[in-house]
């Protein structure tokens with residue numbers, strides 16, 4: 001017999017609380033120079049479209065998407081950060097706190113945004129993001145084929161040297177939407193494959209961190225290792 005009345009309400013509450021507690025939340029931050037397309041990429045992933053217009057991000061914008069991986073619902077919480085120093089300086093500490101994965105973005109049509117990656121990686125290191133936190137590199141605006149300044153081979157070498165996967169894509173071109181999706185899904189898969197985050201965080205506190213090795217198939221730079 002089904003419980004009814006207050007008992008049913010209590011049971012339902014228990015079930016939803018249990019379900020709530022079981023949904024893991026992955027915090028993924030998106031970092032890079034102003035104007036490289038961080039807002040557009042996160043909007044494409046979470047909102048399924050290219051925004052009609054954007055303004056420089058101030059502080060941070062949060063976007064969320066629930067994905068299902070091997071039967072488990074996972075909430076991907078995307079932190080769309082500000083590229084302009086004046087709009088980010090009060091927030092930087094918050095960006096990196098308890099982050100689960102990092103996406104570094106550059107604009108394939110702007111060499112400076114690629115050379116500045118060193119600075120963004122340095123900032124990440126200064127904030128003690130552990131080496132096992134997965135990081136990927138994204139070259140955006142590939143639709144602007146005539147204006148490309150950063151050759152794929154150079155970007156791939158850089159990604160390899162920093163143990164990152166490279167994705168070259170476009171937030172604007174609808175044909176690339178699957179590729180944008182796979183950036184986030186690849187990270188979510190990797191995070192899911194890691195041990196329980198709670199357990200991992202306990203290990204981190206005890207200084208017993210585990211370095212995960214990720215390999216990249218040079219012939220298939222967009223392959224997901226999971």
Ligand SMILES: Nc1nc2c(ncn2[C@@H]2O[C@H](COP(=O)(O)OP(=O)(O)OP(=O)(O)O)[C@@H](O)[C@H]2O)c(=O)[nH]1
Nearest residue numbers: 034035036037038039040054056057083141171172
């Ligand atoms: N052609 C093309 N333009 C893009 C693409 N992605 C973004 N843009 C344009 O680039 C400009 C900047 O995009 P945003 O997403 O606002 O850049 P951002 O990195 O969030 O910049 P900040 O918030 O200042 O850090 C906008 O005019 C977008 O329309 C893309 O894939 N292709």
Ligand SMILES: [Mg+2]
Nearest residue numbers: 038039056057
């Ligand atoms: Mg932005």
